[in-house]
Amino acid sequence: MGQKKLIKFAAIKEYENVLEYPQDMPGKWAAFFKELEKGTVNIPLEQLPIEQTEKPLVLELACGRGEYAVGLGRMFADQNFIGLDLKGNRIWKGASIANRDGLKNVGFVRTQIDQVTQYFAKYEVDEIWITFPDPQLRLSKAKKRLTHPKFLRLYQQFLKPDGIVHLKTDSPNLYLFTKTIIELFGLTLLTATDNLYGTKFMQSDKWDDRCAIKTYYEGLNIASSNRIHYIQFKLDKELPLELDEKLKDIIAEFEVTETHDSLARNGKQAME
Numbered sequence: 001m002g003q004k005k006l007i008k009f010a011a012i013k014e015y016e017n018v019l020e021y022p023q024d025m026p027g028k029w030a031a032f033f034k035e036l037e038k039g040t041v042n043i044p045l046e047q048l049p050i051e052q053t054e055k056p057l058v059l060e061l062a063c064g065r066g067e068y069a070v071g072l073g074r075m076f077a078d079q080n081f082i083g084l085d086l087k088g089n090r091i092w093k094g095a096s097i098a099n100r101d102g103l104k105n106v107g108f109v110r111t112q113i114d115q116v117t118q119y120f121a122k123y124e125v126d127e128i129w130i131t132f133p134d135p136q137l138r139l140s141k142a143k144k145r146l147t148h149p150k151f152l153r154l155y156q157q158f159l160k161p162d163g164i165v166h167l168k169t170d171s172p173n174l175y176l177f178t179k180t181i182i183e184l185f186g187l188t189l190l191t192a193t194d195n196l197y198g199t200k201f202m203q204s205d206k207w208d209d210r211c212a213i214k215t216y217y218e219g220l221n222i223a224s225s226n227r228i229h230y231i232q233f234k235l236d237k238e239l240p241l242e243l244d245e246k247l248k249d250i251i252a253e254f255e256v257t258e259t260h261d262s263l264a265r266n267g268k269q270a271m272e
């Protein structure tokens with residue numbers, strides 16, 4: 001492992017705004033952010049009290065460098081933000097910026113998204129942002145897409161019933177896949193555009209200033225679509241397992257024109 005990565009891994013171990021595989025955190029995020037706001041988290045995490053969240057809690061999944069957690073943290077002082085990713089060296093970037101700029105409403109969790117339900121209590125999270133996740137184009141990998149019902153069922157365990165999921169992607173395939181799920185399961189679609197920065201959408205009442213935050217992967221244009229796609233929806237219906245088979249049949253018919261996977265790997269290498 002490179003020296004730079006080791007330095008970053010060592011740094012985040014000292015950062016109070018980064019928790020690596022934290023134990024016993026469900027229900028305690030409000031208390032954690034109150035401590036962070038005081039300047040230092042003096043209480044051992046296991047002794048933090050379980051409290052009702054006064055401030056909305058927003059989660060950025062697969063956050064990479066955490067541009068959304070940090071950017072939203074700047075925009076909304078009255079909300080708390082958590083970026084979650086597996087890669088410590090990427091989290092280091094966002095956590096360092098949050099520390100430098102005194103953003104006490106921004107924290108990071110280093111862990112696997114598959115384990116995300118271990119960290120939040122029922123209804124603890126108000127919104128989820130997923131930006132430029134790997135679209136996992138191969139049909140055999142569809143279950144790894146972060147908007148697959150398998151993941152949506154996890155998010156439902158801690159998202160408020162009226163909670164919102166935002167997906168920003170340059171992948172037309174992931175966009176279509178996600179829209180298909182919303183339709184198939186009867187979820188409430190709030191916004192969907194295949195051209196987020198097109199004049200028509202930007203001038204419409206659907207435009208949301210939060211969408212203007214740019215991430216590292218957004219800049220890479222890996223899918224070569226030259227268009228940013230955006231979907232905002234609610235996880236407000238049950239997601240019956242039986243429909244997963246139907247979904248499988250539907251997506252088997254999709255034509256995949258992107259070559260995202262190999263280029264994504266290059267992008268990842270460039271980032272590390």
Ligand SMILES: C[S@@+](CC[C@H](N)C(=O)[O-])C[C@H]1O[C@@H](n2cnc3c(N)ncnc32)[C@H](O)[C@@H]1O
Binds near residue numbers: 065113132134218
């Ligand atoms: C393509 S990058 C996008 C990063 C960031 N959202 C952006 O737009 O720049 C995907 C991110 O997902 C993270 N990731 C992939 N699978 C994960 C998993 N199972 N658990 C946690 N993070 C994961 C990777 O470490 C990587 O940082």
